[in-house]
Amino acid sequence: MVIVNKYINRAFILKHIRGNKIKSWIFIILGGIISTGPPYLWYPLLKELKEKGVHDGEIAAFLYNRSIKPAFFPLMILYFGLQYTITLSFVVIFLSFFQAGIVNFFMSFNSHNS
């Protein structure tokens, strides 16, 4: 949080997340995948990112991509096999776009009506 407060300002976010769509999605997906620890520790940071211009859908996609845990891949492969581990990882990344779309749709729908 301290690092985010110090280094991640609106200009940084606009440059890396709000600028190029492909680049921003890579940022969101990889961020979700490599993020560790309990989700509630990420909420304050995500709130700050939201305040700095990141869409609700992108926040949701970040949280959804947290389902992929590279650190636990060896155990996952041991229990379920390599094919399953790879397949599920790609399915989660694919569905995170849908999650972003759904969340953005409902959030914008609500804000238009309020």
Next chain:
Amino acid sequence: MDLKTAARKSAQSLWGMLPILLGMLLLIGLINSFLTPEVYSKIFGHGTFLDSFLGAILGSISSGAPLNSYILGGEFLKNGVGIGVITAFIVSWVSVGVLQFPLEGKILGVKFSLVRNISAFFLSLVAAVITSYLMLI
């Protein structure tokens, strides 16, 4: 923003969420004491569709390291539970946070948390269907 201000701002944020965080951790401890592996194993066995739904519900109300969901999922697999059910369970374990909902709602907004958690729940079922299908071909 200088380092001192950034640290002070972060500490204020953490202090503000401390009461809910403590309450949530106590609730997680309480739920985990009820949801033992034996309880999980007794729940399944009602057909793939209902089991997937139950798997997603169990994953949603469970909390803890994702490692636990893989271990439990591995045990389910050994006991003949389908891969779709296990997928719904392990995806919802991380992506849906019923126990974290009060804190998530307070920090990120109740509407956002509601939409995110409900859509993540149904997407865990979609993930189960797609993964099962792809594993068959």
